[in-house]
Amino acid sequence: MPVVTLYFNRITKLLGSKVSREKITSTLPFLGLDIEDETSDYINVEYSPNRPDFSTDYGIVSSLQGLLGIKLGAPKLGIKKGNHVIKADASVAKVRPYIVAIEALNGKIDDETIRQIITMQEDLHNGIGRKRKKVSVGIHDLGKIKFPLVYKTVERTHRFIPLNSQDSMTISEILDKTETGLAYAHLLKENKKVPVIVDSAENTISFPPIINSNLTEVTTASRNLLIEVTATDKNAAEDALAVMAYTMQNAGFQLSSIRVSGPRNSTPILASRNMLLDPVLVKNTLGLDMPTSMVVKSLRKSRLDATVKSKKILCLVPRYRTDIFGPIDLVEEIALGYGIQNLEPTIPQAKSAGQKNKVTVSLEAIRSTMIGLGYSEVMNFGLAGKHTLYDLAKRDSSGMISVSDAKSQEHQILRDALLPGLIDVLSKNIHETYPQRIFEMGTAFYRGDPVGEEIHLACASAHNDVNYTEIKSILQSLLKSGFDITSTTKISNDPLFVQGRTADILIDDKKIGIVGELAPEALDNFKLRIPVAGFELNLTDLI
């Protein structure tokens, strides 16, 4: 989950009211923010990606003001009608069809403000923007731009000076050589021509969704900003723009609209949504019969507007609250505004009998039988490494089931057997007292339709005098006292076991496992210097 840094001096100033540091710290979790760490100057909080407005301290303060009762109701967005125009060319339709923008004027920008805005931009890219695929945001120094702007496509030979560079580069060079170019080139790989925004002086100001130009870089000297959003989804573009607009307004800027023209494009409105809420849903969901006035008050503490309208509640949801889908989300806002700590836990009556699953009951019985036979339980992962499972154990890997892009080599194959894992356990315990007798029960996987799962039991005994007879006795005893089954053993061959001292375990002529003394070569691979005997049993048909 993303993290945002909150400096106490900034928070206090932004809150606009005297609130103790303790009060701030203890209130944050009730906004759904997890405190990661805290110093004397700042506090780091984790926020959920469904609240992009929490990616800056401006957004968090706005919500804090509500819960603390400093400011109630929805923040109002004031957008002055502007004269500037962006024209979307028909050529962008196949690449990245939509563009929206707004101007943020007369603001003061310090280093921390720039840092907060960049964090928000990144968050919008990753969240709503789906790693820039769906939406990307560009922020520019308005003073360097000559309107009107044109959003169009260009050849890959088109050149300009990208951000953080001194030299003019072609589109191809940017995609091949710059860090962001390399990271996001795949988003444009199906398009011969790429989208750019150029101004009336023919300066390229942005190459979405990759990089801005060096020309319009935002610095602490910037006073007026252009915020543009390009997207493959118009609704998502306006969501992102709304989050930016509210944040810039909170940061002290005045907003001015930019007219957008062109096929499928239009000027964004960023209007609040009306949503009707039935108080019955509040009562049924929370279990709390609160008066309508309290419902309204709670919504307003969650920075939403609400009025009573013929036994229903009409809510006004500002556009930046992209996390609110419908009435049930308003119920949560009511719970937050009311205070989760004020809810009273109640215990509902059970209307059904508790019961363990049949499989669980059988496995518990087998476990206790194995323990009675002197074997201790160990636990390995179902997702194993090829090295242990096949290479060291000298087993055939042709039916191997792999996962894609595993971060660790030790966890990339679904195990088809448990015994190699047990030998691995023994090899990690060579300094411990012998005899070592261990077992494991767990899922093993096989290629089926498309993949099947079985429950296996494997056990291993390691000590100087271990032999086939000992382990067969254990197997016999388990099957007899566990299932009242008499199994037979039929000589067989397996690379993991010693030839002539290994056998298939059969029940009614059906093979359900293998038992034997482990092959010295395999033990040697695991760096074991002590004999081991073991068996592996498929329990699926037995339980």
Place this chain on the structure above:
Amino acid sequence: MSQVLHPIEQKILKSLLERQNLTPEELTEKTQLSIDQVRRGIEWLKFKDLIQVNESERNFVMLGKRGNEALQNGLPERRLVNYLKSLPTFSCEINEAKDQLQNEFGPAIANAKKNGWMEIHENRIMLRGYHDHTSEEKIIKLIASKNSTMVSLDEIEDKDSLDLLKKRPEFLNFASTKYVTVSITEKGMAAAKNATSQITESVKRAIDVEAPAPVIFAARSHPLTDVIDEVREIFVSLGFAELVGNSIQSSFWNFDALFIPQDHPAREMQDTFYLKDISAKSVATPKQIKQVDMAHQNGWHYDWRLDAAKRMVLRTHTTCVTIKALADQKYDEARLFSIGRVFRNEKVSYKHLVEFNQVEGVVVGKNVTLQDLMGLQMEFYRKMGIKKAKFWPTFFPYTEPSLQSMIYNERLGKWVELFGMGIFRPEVTKPLGIKNPVLAWGGGIERIAMLRYGLDDVRELYNNKLGWLRSVPKCQ
């Protein structure tokens, strides 16, 4: 190792040390054991090679017809002696003696002559001298003196006299019987002595009762299993029925059915394990697929794709199992739970594993509320021995409202996050035909186990160090 002997065995060996070759009956008498005990003991000892069981034959002698006559009237020669003794001349004509002894005259005169008692001179038998008892008479008396009519040949020492008597027809009858006798082996002698001395020694010698005894390890279940079992028991005690489902699921049930859009970051490969080159053949009923498709189009405004829903994943939560059960069964009222492995494509660290156990509970009911959900949490925590808990809001894509519970850990002296929870969104329940509200909560069991066992590194639960597994107290 010295042999451990049963008291029965010890008594038998002791008797055999005193006398070899005893029959079971004799052993019964000597040991005061019952015949059955003796027979059992003999079997045990024979198996251990401590005794040898011999089948031997015993010969018996008894008085025959003439032997009995001789017992009553004396031997023919004795009767002849007595007759001569009664005559004034201590002699008589042969014919007179023949009349007296009838057909026993032959043996009488032959034996008397052999004994040197008389001589014959011109048809007259004259008594020369006599013995009061002959060895043959002694044998007859000896046999007669025994209680039984049969007398063991071993009991008769004067074998020469016996042989003499044997030569005389109808005096003696012979018989033989097979007999079992038991004798002690050399090994048995050693064992008998050892057993005796061991008892005496161990009683006599004092030991250091305060010294540490050798360490042995009780076989046991994995500590994490114990926690899982405890959690399961609590759910059952609260009236929840257990669901079990597969670890491998289609993206449909793991994500789509839970209103997680197909381009959601959580679905990307750096967070989720997808199976390489394997897709589900079918994922749900056509109606379920259609409804979920609609929910995504209406809620998220994009083209939902079935092939993306068919991609197989290692489940990232157990909610996929729960939601499928709810969609298929459409319960109006139910309490269900599941415990199982879930997978996240993360870098392994002291706080993250790629695979861990998750527990999840759901309550379906017409009138269930968020306050009920909180109450169930408190009840669950109370049963886990957790005294202080509180709730904070949080976010999950498929629940609204959503909360997380924080519990106070005494050892760490701070609040730690435990479970996530919420009420399933209508965008989740409605398309699947679930009418009543569904309360759901869950979390990692390893987190509970770490608190329980005081671990700071979650990997310790899976590194299978026998030293740790053998030392964790079972009762915590």
